[in-house]
Amino acid sequence: MTLLDGKELSAKIKEEVKVEVSALVDEKHITPGLAVILVGSDAASATYVASKAKACKNAGIYSVVHEMPDSITQEELLETIAMMNKNPKLDGILVQLPLPKHIDTTVVLEAIDPLKDVDGFHPYNVGRMVSNLDSFLPATPFGVMRMFQEYGIELSGKNVVVIGSSDIVGKPMASLLTNAKATVTVCNSRTKDLAAHTKAADIVVIAVGVPLMLKGDMLKDGAVVIDVGINRLDTGKLVGDADFEDCKDKCTHITPVPGGVGPMTIAMLLKNTVKAATLREKRESK
Numbered sequence: 469m470t471l472l473d474g475k476e477l478s479a480k481i482k483e484e485v486k487v488e489v490s491a492l493v494d495e496k497h498i499t500p501g502l503a504v505i506l507v508g509s510d511a512a513s514a515t516y517v518a519s520k521a522k523a524c525k526n527a528g529i530y531s532v533v534h535e536m537p538d539s540i541t542q543e544e545l546l547e548t549i550a551m552m553n554k555n556p557k558l559d560g561i562l563v564q565l566p567l568p569k570h571i572d573t574t575v576v577l578e579a580i581d582p583l584k585d586v587d588g589f590h591p592y593n594v595g596r597m598v599s600n601l602d603s604f605l606p607a608t609p610f611g612v613m614r615m616f617q618e619y620g621i622e623l624s625g626k627n628v629v630v631i632g633s634s635d636i637v638g639k640p641m642a643s644l645l646t647n648a649k650a651t652v653t654v655c656n657s658r659t660k661d662l663a664a665h666t667k668a669a670d671i672v673v674i675a676v677g678v679p680l681m682l683k684g685d686m687l688k689d690g691a692v693v694i695d696v697g698i699n700r701l702d703t704g705k706l707v708g709d710a711d712f713e714d715c716k717d718k719c720t721h722i723t724p725v726p727g728g729v730g731p732m733t734i735a736m737l738l739k740n741t742v743k744a745a746t747l748r749e750k751r752e753s754k
């Protein structure tokens with residue numbers, strides 16, 4: 469069994485990003501910039517945002533964290549995004565999700581300039597991704613695809629089951645796998661006999677937020693398990709959506725939690741920010 473080590477791989481990607489940033493600064497005289505908007509006081513979101521800002525700093529990317537209280541109106545948020553769309557120092561704009569209930573997430577995501585949409589959540593980028601055109605890819609599925617590539621896991625012709633159909637992970641994951649010529653099944657909480665699907669899968673990607681849901685007896689021998697979940701048990705322990713100890717002996721490859729998919733997400737966000745800056749420089753130099 470091979471552990472898919474996201475900690476190690478993300479460190480390698482962050483080094484790549486550093487080199488790319490240095491080249492942009494030295495040769496093109498531009499510094500990539502990222503704005504992260506954090507609305508409200510959700511503790512998990514605040515932690516993620518702090519990690520994103522720190523990773524930018526380490527990579528030489530200029531970053532601003534714009535904190536706004538829960539009480540802001542949708543209009544105020546949209547005005548902030550409009551300002552950032554115009555700000556030439558900012559190549560990427562990311563609105564940390566989830567947003568408070570009184571704010572319409574779709575309207576907010578559509579307000580971001582698609583050329584600065586480093587999360588890849590704007591319908592323009594979603595459409596381009598589905599059509600297999602160049603776009604910003606959502607960071608988590610992008611990171612999982614990079615993991616497959618780095619560990620030489622073939623996708624063409626493979627049966628892949630994606631459990632979870634969120635806009636952030638499950639749906640874009642399924643699109644990227646489809647474009648890679650996998651045979652993709654997307655399951656959700658209404659799926660009848662989930663185990664019948666997973667037992668037929670060469671690769672299972674799970675992103676549901678239910679601790680330890682995927683068990684070894686749901687897998688075929690030689691499966692690959694990608695666990696996007698990160699859940700804190702009452703004991704304080706962090707676990708994935710897959711029961712790692714129960715699954716590992718069935719697997720040729722499996723991601724640990726923590727240290728699997730999680731660290732890849734921020735690394736790919738940095739990649740997207742450098743891509744945004746590179747594309748801007750190309751447009752401006754024409």
Ligand code: GUN
Pocket residue numbers: 562563564565566587607608636
């Ligand atoms: N909340 C959970 N994951 C993400 C993500 O990838 N991007 C943003 N903006 N918010 C999130």
